Amino acid sequence: MNIKYIIFDFGKVLGYPKSGKWFLTPKFITILNESKIELEKAKEAISNNKYLVKDDLPIKTLEEEYNLFISFYSNILDELGLDKELAKEIAYDKVYNISEYSLYDDVKDILNKLNKNYKLIMLTNNYPSIVDYLKKEEVYDLFDKVYVSSICETSKNEEKFFDMVINDYNISENEAIFIDDFEDNLDIGYKKKLDVIMLDRNNKKESKYKKINSLKELEEYITSN
Numbered sequence: 001m002n003i004k005y006i007i008f009d010f011g012k013v014l015g016y017p018k019s020g021k022w023f024l025t026p027k028f029i030t031i032l033n034e035s036k037i038e039l040e041k042a043k044e045a046i047s048n049n050k051y052l053v054k055d056d057l058p059i060k061t062l063e064e065e066y067n068l069f070i071s072f073y074s075n076i077l078d079e080l081g082l083d084k085e086l087a088k089e090i091a092y093d094k095v096y097n098i099s100e101y102s103l104y105d106d107v108k109d110i111l112n113k114l115n116k117n118y119k120l121i122m123l124t125n126n127y128p129s130i131v132d133y134l135k136k137e138e139v140y141d142l143f144d145k146v147y148v149s150s151i152c153e154t155s156k157n158e159e160k161f162f163d164m165v166i167n168d169y170n171i172s173e174n175e176a177i178f179i180d181d182f183e184d185n186l187d188i189g190y191k192k193k194l195d196v197i198m199l200d201r202n203n204k205k206e207s208k209y210k211k212i213n214s215l216k217e218l219e220e221y222i223t224s225n
Contacts, residue, residue, distance in 0.1 A: 005176035027093035055125035059150035110215035
């Protein structure tokens with residue numbers, strides 16, 4: 001192997017939603033509990049309104065992200081029969097408190113090790129606040145560059161998102177590994193001549209590609225090849 005670059009997804013690879021569901025922030029959970037709204041109803045409402053927060057929307061600032069999520073949560077609260085004004089509090093919690101995520105326990109240690117020998121890159125379907133979160137967790141500087149879908153106005157279901165990374169770094173075949181938890185994303189990475197690995201934290205998925213369950217396994221795989 002002549003690996004020079006490791007390209008990481010964020011969600012379910014490096015970080016996960018504390019609540020178990022994206023967009024279900026601590027503030028939102030508090031409001032649901034106070035209003036005696038069942039969690040499953042809230043999850044259904046989130047799913048019904050996901051079209052409002054597509055990954056490739058041109059959202060480049062925290063203010064734009066905040067306004068986007070006010071609209072998103074307003075619709076959800078309306079569907080649940082709750083006061084739509086509460087959407088501002090939930091959106092603020094998501095965008096400015098960045099309270100939705102947690103990093104997996106192995107992330108900081110392994111990224112610090114890999115950073116010494118490889119250029120680390122992030123390719124994430126996400127919004128500008130992810131940058132602040134990575135800085136808060138003191139891992140942002142471990143990446144050579146972080147590509148955020150809303151800022152780049154594309155997403156991982158489009159080849160051009162991958163092309164941005166490949167062209168920026170002039171990546172040749174077999175020089176980069178792409179790590180993701182969705183096989184559809186890995187399919188595109190493979191098509192773009194990247195080595196691809198499925199990271200399945202819960203060991204519940206099948207994949208035609210090499211599969212690992214932790215970043216420790218990634219480190220072992222790279223160093224042994």
